[in-house]
Amino acid sequence: MPPTSGTGGTAHFRDWPSLRRLLGRLPGGVLFLLSPVLLLLAPVVGLYRLARSARRVAWRLFLRGAGSATVHDPGVARVKRLRTCAAIAASVADVVAFGSVQDIRESLSDRWGALLSTPWLLVVGAPVVFMVLVWCASPSRRPAMWAATRASLRQLGLFVxxxxxxxxxxxxxxxxxxxxxxxxxxxxxxxxxxxxxxxxVFMFLFASAAVARTGFGAAAVHPAAPPVLAIFLVWAFAATAKLPSGPTPIAYALLVGGPATVTAIACWEIHRLRTRFGVRLRGG
Structure with a gap:
């Protein structure tokens, strides 16, 4: 496998605090006064415990060990964070300047739709990307890549x-x-x-977020697989997305600008994988 940068090992998991830990920070007198409120919030407390348990299981099935195959490039990660913040700011500014309450609802609905549809787009796109990358790789690397592909298919089966x-x-x-x-x-x-x-349902939502993040363990097949899949996903969403609010030039700039910037960053990431870490689509 190519050299990696970063910590390596298994992905770090930050569990949500338990209810005992949250309530243990409160003085006894405060707990006594809040006891009627806590009884009324019993359904919310129950949902929190269910969500915490489902999140833990989703991490074990879909995220544990994912960090060991990922090439961590701090420069790329920093640019991705800046791009995400800029995209959120541009979307909010567009809705505030030209949108309505209905536009806000549609935007939130689109975000949820993107989260739930991403795994199914990966189901379609990931096998094609994997096969192309395996075909481009040197014969000596193909057995290890096919083995990693089988692990990705197992994750796909778990998600279904x-x-x-x-x-x-x-x-x-x-x-x-x-x-x-x-x-x-x-x-x-x-x-x-x-x-x-x-x-x-909680488990399915956390699993959707996990596979959207890892692409069913795409980095284990090839370190360049995540950016290639990112390009596929953003243009697939753009092809089905509604035109944003505002004047036509601004709306089309927002519609095309998002996928275009993601594509540019992904191509830059692939270039840095080749120049800094020796990761090539063909060869060692």
Missing amino acids: GTLLFIVVLVVGWSVSDPSRLGGSVGTWLSMAFLVGVVWA
Whole structure:
């Protein structure tokens, strides 16, 4: 494998604080006074615990070990952060200057849609990118790349499994309807399935964010795979995105400017992989 920069090893995981840790910081008297409020917030507390558990499982399945194959370039990372901040600022300025409340809702809806559709676009694009990169690589490197591709396909199967898990739990929830089963058994069974559905939905959302970040472990197949996939994703989103608010020149500049800047940064990243880390599309 080509040399890497950065810490290497497994990806660092920052777990959300537990409720005991959060509440343990409060004095006993404050906890006593807040106890009625905490009882009212019991559903929110339950959702927090479910989300925290689902996030931990998603990290184990899709992110643990991802950092070991990634070439970390501080310069590229810094430019990417600046580009992200600039894109957010430009989007907010466009909505504030030319948009309406409905435009804000559509923008937020598009963000959620992008998060949920990214994994499925990767399902389509990643195998093609992997095969091209394997074909371009030297024969000596292809066996290791094919092995990494199989690991990526396993992650793909796990991701599809998270969606199927939701379907199974929803079917179980509908079958365990207390009106059908009757008695307390049906009620408790229905509640258990409902909790399972909520947990599985959280799991699917965190898994979507994870695979959008790693591209199903694309860096393990080839360090240049993530920037190539980034180019594919941004232009796929641009092809289906709505025209932003504002005058036509500004709207088209925002629509095309985002993918264009991502493409430029990705090409620069590939160039730095070749010149600084010796990573080539063909050869060692």
